[in-house]
Amino acid sequence: MPEGTSDTATDVRRADVCAVAVADCFRGDGESLANPIGVIPMIGGRLARASFEPDLMMTDGEATLIANHAASVPAAERVVETFNPYRRMFDVVWSGRRHVMMGATQVDRYGNQNIAALGPDPQRPAVQLLGVRGAPGNTINDTTSYWVGRHGPKVFVEAVDVVCGIGYDRAAELGPEAARWHEIRRVVSNLGVFDFETDDHRMRIRSLHPGVTVAEVQEATGFELAVPDDVPTSRLPTPDELELLGTVIDPDGTRYREVPDPA
Amino acid sequence: MTPDEVAGRLRSGMTVGIGGWGSRRKPMALIKAILRSDVTDLHVVTYGGPEVGILAAAGRMSRLTFPFVSPDVPNPMTGGSVPGLDPHFRAARQAGLLTCTELDEGMLLLGLQAAAWRVPFLPTRVGLGSDVLRLDPGLRTVRSPYPGPDGGEGEELVAQPAIALDAALVHVNVGDERGNAAFTGPDLYFDDLFLEAAAEGFVSVERVVATEDLVAEAGDVTRLRISRLFTTGVVEAPGGSDFTDCVPDRDRDDEAQSRWFATAKDPDARAAFLEEWARA
Numbered sequence: 001m002p003e004g005t006s007d008t009a010t011d012v013r014r015a016d017v018c019a020v021a022v023a024d025c026f027r028g029d030g031e032s033l034a035n036p037i038g039v040i041p042m043i044g045g046r047l048a049r050a051s052f053e054p055d056l057m058m059t060d061g062e063a064t065l066i067a068n069h070a071a072s073v074p075a076a077e078r079v080v081e082t083f084n085p086y087r088r089m090f091d092v093v094w095s096g097r098r099h100v101m102m103g104a105t106q107v108d109r110y111g112n113q114n115i116a117a118l119g120p121d122p123q124r125p126a127v128q129l130l131g132v133r134g135a136p137g138n139t140i141n142d143t144t145s146y147w148v149g150r151h152g153p154k155v156f157v158e159a160v161d162v163v164c165g166i167g168y169d170r171a172a173e174l175g176p177e178a179a180r181w182h183e184i185r186r187v188v189s190n191l192g193v194f195d196f197e198t199d200d201h202r203m204r205i206r207s208l209h210p211g212v213t214v215a216e217v218q219e220a221t222g223f224e225l226a227v228p229d230d231v232p233t234s235r236l237p238t239p240d241e242l243e244l245l246g247t248v249i250d251p252d253g254t255r256y257r258e259v260p261d262p263a
Numbered sequence: 264m265t266p267d268e269v270a271g272r273l274r275s276g277m278t279v280g281i282g283g284w285g286s287r288r289k290p291m292a293l294i295k296a297i298l299r300s301d302v303t304d305l306h307v308v309t310y311g312g313p314e315v316g317i318l319a320a321a322g323r324m325s326r327l328t329f330p331f332v333s334p335d336v337p338n339p340m341t342g343g344s345v346p347g348l349d350p351h352f353r354a355a356r357q358a359g360l361l362t363c364t365e366l367d368e369g370m371l372l373l374g375l376q377a378a379a380w381r382v383p384f385l386p387t388r389v390g391l392g393s394d395v396l397r398l399d400p401g402l403r404t405v406r407s408p409y410p411g412p413d414g415g416e417g418e419e420l421v422a423q424p425a426i427a428l429d430a431a432l433v434h435v436n437v438g439d440e441r442g443n444a445a446f447t448g449p450d451l452y453f454d455d456l457f458l459e460a461a462a463e464g465f466v467s468v469e470r471v472v473a474t475e476d477l478v479a480e481a482g483d484v485t486r487l488r489i490s491r492l493f494t495t496g497v498v499e500a501p502g503g504s505d506f507t508d509c510v511p512d513r514d515r516d517d518e519a520q521s522r523w524f525a526t527a528k529d530p531d532a533r534a535a536f537l538e539e540w541a542r543a
Contacts, residue, residue: 042341
């Protein structure tokens with residue numbers, strides 16, 4: 001546990017634990033485009049850049065990469081580093097200089113992800129979602145992580161209905177050349193942090209947030225998770241990180257509305 | 264041209280590309296003209312926004328090639344926007360009313376680029392391993408004729424076929440009468456590429472100015488990204504993106520977009536909305 005942090009889970013708010021868990025996904029990425037999509041991912045990404053990964057580049061959610069640390073910045077206050085319209089984003093993605101954190105409506109044990117549609121018939125979906133978006137291209141070209149705000153068995157499923165983002169089993173079938181840039185680094189949820197650092201790339205508990213039990217997370221997961229002998233507790237934010245989150249990155253506390261504290 | 268003259272150039276069954284991105288800079292004045300015409304059975308190719316649900320609900324579209332359809336609804340947490348789901352598109356798709364080709368966002372870019380460059384396909388790693396290949400049995404792979412990175416056999420790649428358009432419809436900020444035009448907002452999206460991939464390209468603009476004023480009106484020569492080489496007709500349509508945005512001229516009108524979405528469960532309200540909207 002980092003020096004100076006609280007040693008009781010009750011002092012810590014879940015959203016802050018999620019934000020630092022997201023930030024840690026970008027650790028070591030250096031000068032690349034950190035592209036977290038969504039509220040907690042954006043806050044966590046900004047935290048990484050404001051602290052231990054100062055060379056990360058990040059979007060304003062539109063057509064520029066900006067230097068501001070705040071997660072939500074009015075257009076007039078943005079410090080623009082470069083022009084990055086959608087057209088150019090593919091140059092970045094296909095060059096591999098990017099780590100995206102996307103959402104997932106479904107994700108399976110090998111990290112296959114679905115945001116397109118639910119149901120067995122792809123031409124007549126039971127539930128139409130967004131579409132495949134950029135997930136196929138992200139996962140074959142870039143490091144990809146996923147954020148799931150509400151961990152449950154309908155999200156973490158045995159098999160996703162439409163493979164948008166490809167997981168480790170699909171990548172392995174392609175062979176080493178096609179899959180050489182495939183990496184699903186982490187899945188961060190409101191219950192814990194998961195990785196694929198097992199022999200067969202099955203999803204593994206990397207850490208559970210304070211107060212979450214293995215039984216609880218297994219019950220909320222529709223497949224069997226790999227469980228290490230000793231399950232770490234997700235690290236707590238340092239005082240410096242809490243200060244950054246509360247005064248610079250997310251002073252309005254939007255993270256607490258996205259991830260409520262456990263009852 | 265007028266919007267109705269553009270619609271008059273379209274024929275039922277055509278493949279029509281629509282510019283913009285999500286709820287951003289959609290050529291709604293031209294979409295309205297389609298609703299006023301008798302054109303039907305369209306194959307729409309787009310980074311989809313509300314025009315998809317509108318054309319589906321109006322029974323004008325039978326086929327769709329898309330990487331996403333999303334209205335970019337307001338995000339109450341950040342004041343920005345989140346993708347969101349389009350209830351009219353969902354209803355049409357879930358009822359089995361559309362034949363769809365689902366592509367990665369970048370595959371659509373390559374398909375348009377291939378058509379623009381008059382080659383049958385462009386190779387890409389994008390799509391390998393994903394279900395876009397399963398969902399579209401016509402999609403082929405191609406073996407690179409060059410050695411792979413280890414000096415051995417060349418890599419297998421997706422051969423994204425050209426997506427040739429019969430017509431493209433886009434809406435940008437400013438243009439001249441001959442078909443040169445500029446975007447003054449943050450992003451051109453892929454509007455130039457839609458025009459270059461199309462046999463006939465139609466541009467509606469917020470305002471038509473004299474050619475000698477175009478650079479000044481656009482702000483900078485680098486904004487003049489649409490040239491008359493690739494446009495067939497220009498329409499002056501102030502407010503032509505309707506409730507989708509056309510920044511800096513206009514922000515997205517979330518209230519109007521919400522009113523349209525709210526008709527999803529009521530066929531009478533939906534028909535009434537479209538009837539009134541297409542005439543406005």
